[in-house]
Amino acid sequence: MNERAEKRIANLLSSVARKPREHGKRVSYILGCRCLQCRVANAKHSTARLFRRAQGEADILVDPSRARKRIRWLSRNGVGRKAVAKASGVNHNIIAEIISRERPHIRLSTERRILAVDTRARADHALIDAAPTWKILNRLIEDGYTKAQISTWLQGRPTRSLQIRRKFVQAGTARAVELLAARIDRGQMQREFHIEIRERETYEREMARDKERES
Numbered sequence: 001m002n003e004r005a006e007k008r009i010a011n012l013l014s015s016v017a018r019k020p021r022e023h024g025k026r027v028s029y030i031l032g033c034r035c036l037q038c039r040v041a042n043a044k045h046s047t048a049r050l051f052r053r054a055q056g057e058a059d060i061l062v063d064p065s066r067a068r069k070r071i072r073w074l075s076r077n078g079v080g081r082k083a084v085a086k087a088s089g090v091n092h093n094i095i096a097e098i099i100s101r102e103r104p105h106i107r108l109s110t111e112r113r114i115l116a117v118d119t120r121a122r123a124d125h126a127l128i129d130a131a132p133t134w135k136i137l138n139r140l141i142e143d144g145y146t147k148a149q150i151s152t153w154l155q156g157r158p159t160r161s162l163q164i165r166r167k168f169v170q171a172g173t174a175r176a177v178e179l180l181a182a183r184i185d186r187g188q189m190q191r192e193f194h195i196e197i198r199e200r201e202t203y204e205r206e207m208a209r210d211k212e213r214e215s
Helices: 003-018 026-030 035-054 065-076 081-088 092-100 106-115 131-142 147-157 171-187 186-214
Strands: 126-128 168-170
Touching: 026 035, 065 081, 065 106, 081 092, 081 106, 092 106, 126 131, 126 171, 131 147, 131 168, 131 171, 168 171
Parallel strands: none
Antiparallel strands: 126 168
């Protein structure tokens, strides 16, 4: 057993010692628990692995370079390590070890889950390049929509100005602009706008009639 493996086992043992052991998990079986729940968990894992091998889908060890390249690309496009871990279901410690080259091999299933992550996994607060967002906004402005109207639709309440920075924009805002543009292109926002005007006019007429009756 090499030094790296010994360190990982020591860290795992120390973390288990700090908190009650959770039964029904394969890790508890590996650490020595032989209760019925842990034996069942280990049996399920072994059965699933044998089934995958029989189907020609053995979860072999592979070089992590492709996964590392994907993680770095995602990072440049606003998807951080935590977001990658959450979207892929891969432990964030494994993600960190892939990036730092501490982990020489990973399972094929781990690589596939990481490679399946795309920019949709961005956290709403992540900052990304604002150029694509402003390209959409400029097109809407050229089509005759005012900044105040666009901002009102984005905020869901009346606003007077469009406060989106030119260099960076939050991923959540970028997605909101994309969705708004798609709804406008489908004519959905125009229909909602006209419906809102009619409802406001109807409400104002009803209020005027009520005032006349009271007087």
